[in-house]
Structure formats: structure tokens, C-alpha cells
Amino acid sequence: MSAPAIAILHRDDHLVAVAKPAGLLVHRSPIDRHETRFALQEVRDLLRRHVYPVHRLDKPTSGLLLFALTPEAARSLTDAFAAGAVAKRYLAVARGIVPDDGVIDHPLTEEPDRFDGTEGANRLPREAVTLYRRLAATELPVATGRYPTSRYSLVLLEPKTGRRHQLRRHLKHLRHPIIGDTTHGEGRHNRLFREQFACGRLLLHAAELTLPHPASGRAFTISAPIDAGLLALFDRLGWRDAVPPQWLPPAP
Incomplete structure (x- = not known):
């Protein structure tokens, strides 16, 4: 099944923000040669002009994706991301009851990728920090392994660094992996969500960015509401009221 159409959330003379559906690549990748749809091309087609990617969002992750509209804006936004001047906020569904809040300060080695030139890169651990806060939790009367019930948490995540797959790897390190993560998660819990909720996607959503606007330099916040499926x-999990209101889709 193909990903839903991409939607424009904000556009001005310098940048465009879109809601990327889960399952849509940002741009062409040798890893997914069979894919024919890409966010970069779809935004170009929608705007009928060239756009510049300034950050990445994994294929299975949904949510907010920015593109610059000019080379100058691209440099400004790329520099802001590289300097850690962009505040990023994500929603995730994690296995178990995550602690109320905390900091995951756990260095990560660069995951090798022969397609982007990092396969032979320096593998020394690099600083990686994520803030987290549990927004809600639930216990389902469904057995998982030797446990008679299954518990899950809705978590707000704020990465302070930008390592590859940082949130997925940090939640695994916390022993509360993200549901739907086929690399760093747990198959039996992923299977439960497929069977009980017909949900096979990675439950990670890029909800909000706060960044210096490339023209004015003033702090600028953009949100991407969760989609109808989420x-x-x-x-069904009783979590609607726990989601910040600006991240809920508008009423029909």
C-alpha cells in the first residue's frame, strides 16, 4: 500500500514545511531501489520549483519535514540544524511503563552505511542526548510472552543531538523500545499491534520544530499534527487528551 499524499503545513518565501507520511522516503536511496515516490520530488511537483532538503527524517517516521526554497535559506537552515539551534519534539509509543521523565545520555557509534559513505567512518562513540517525558500509559489485557498483560507508554522525546536513529536506539537502551521498530524493537510487541490494532508502522512522529527563521533570525515554531491513523x-488506547492540542488534527 502506498503512503498517503504529502501535505503542506507552512510556506513562505524562504521555506516550506510538509507533513511526511510514514513509509515515504525523503529522497532516492540505493537501499530502496524499488521505491518510486519521494518527498523531495513530491514537494517539487506541488510547488513547481526547486527545493532544498535541510534535514532528514527516516522513511518509517511520520511528521514534520522542512525544505528550503533558496540556496541562502538552505545554508541558514542547514547551519542551524548542525549547530543544535533547532528544538525537535517527537511523539512515540514505547513498550512498558516509561519513567515519568529523564535524560538519556548515552553515546552512540555511527551506524555504518555503504550507500552514504559512512561504512568506513570513525566508529568511536559520539555524544548523544535525548530528553523524555511520559505523557500517558496503558495496560492491555493481552498476554505477551510470560506476562499476562502488555503495557505501553506515550512518550514525548526531545533529541539534543542528531545521531542516526538516535531516538530508536536510545529507547532501546532505556529498555522501552519504540513499537513498530523492526531493527531496534521487539517482534512480539510489534506483532501485538499488528494483530490487535492493524498497525504495522513505526510509532514515531516528528511533531514540532522550533528554529531561527532563515530571514529574520527570530524563533519560529511549526507543528505537524498526527494523522488520522495515529x-x-x-x-483506542485512551490517550487523545494526553496529546498536546496543537498536535491533534483539526476537527472535520
Whole structure:
């Protein structure tokens, strides 16, 4: 099944923000040669002009994705991301009851990728920091392994560094992996969500960015509401009221 159409959230003379569906690549990748749809090309087609990618969002992650509209804006935004001047906020569904809040300060080695030139890169651990806060939790009367019930948490994540797959690897390190993560997660819990909720996607959503606007330098916040599928899942788990209101989709 193909990913839903991309939607424009904000556009001005310098940048465009879109809501990337889960399952859509940002740009062409040798890893997914069979893919024919890419966020970069779709935004170009929508705007009928060249756009410049300034950050990455993994294929299985949904949510906010920025593109610059001019080379000058691209340099400004790329520099802001590289300097850690962009505040990023994500929603995730994690296995178990995550602690109320905390800091994951756990260095990560660069994951090798022969397609982008990092396969032979320096493998020494690099600083990686993520803040987290549990927004809600639930216990389902469904057995998982030797446990008679299954518990899950809705978590707000704020990465302070930008390592590859940082949030997925940090939640695994916390022993509360993200549901739907086929690399760093747990198969039996991923399977439970497929069977109980018909949900096979990675439950990680890029909800909000605060960054210096490339023209004015003033702090600028953009949000990407969760999609209808995530909202329906959160309703079934009793979590709608725990989602910050600006991240809920508008009423029909």
C-alpha cells in the first residue's frame, strides 16, 4: 500500500514545511531501489520549483519535514540544524511503563552505511542526548510472552543531538523500545499491534520544530499534527487528551 499524499503545513518565501507520511522516503536511496515516490520530488511537483532538503527524517517516521526554497535559506537552515539551534519534539509509543521523565545520555557509534559513505567512518562513540517525558500509559489485557498483560507508554522525546536513529536506539537502551521498530524493537510487541490494532508502522512522529527563521533570525515554531491513523490508535488506547492540542488534527 502506498503512503498517503504529502501535505503542506507552512510556506513562505524562504521555506516550506510538509507533513511526511510514514513509509515515504525523503529522497532516492540505493537501499530502496524499488521505491518510486519521494518527498523531495513530491514537494517539487506541488510547488513547481526547486527545493532544498535541510534535514532528514527516516522513511518509517511520520511528521514534520522542512525544505528550503533558496540556496541562502538552505545554508541558514542547514547551519542551524548542525549547530543544535533547532528544538525537535517527537511523539512515540514505547513498550512498558516509561519513567515519568529523564535524560538519556548515552553515546552512540555511527551506524555504518555503504550507500552514504559512512561504512568506513570513525566508529568511536559520539555524544548523544535525548530528553523524555511520559505523557500517558496503558495496560492491555493481552498476554505477551510470560506476562499476562502488555503495557505501553506515550512518550514525548526531545533529541539534543542528531545521531542516526538516535531516538530508536536510545529507547532501546532505556529498555522501552519504540513499537513498530523492526531493527531496534521487539517482534512480539510489534506483532501485538499488528494483530490487535492493524498497525504495522513505526510509532514515531516528528511533531514540532522550533528554529531561527532563515530571514529574520527570530524563533519560529511549526507543528505537524498526527494523522488520522495515529489519532484512531490513541483513541483506542485512551490517550487523545494526553496529546498536546496543537498536535491533534483539526476537527472535520
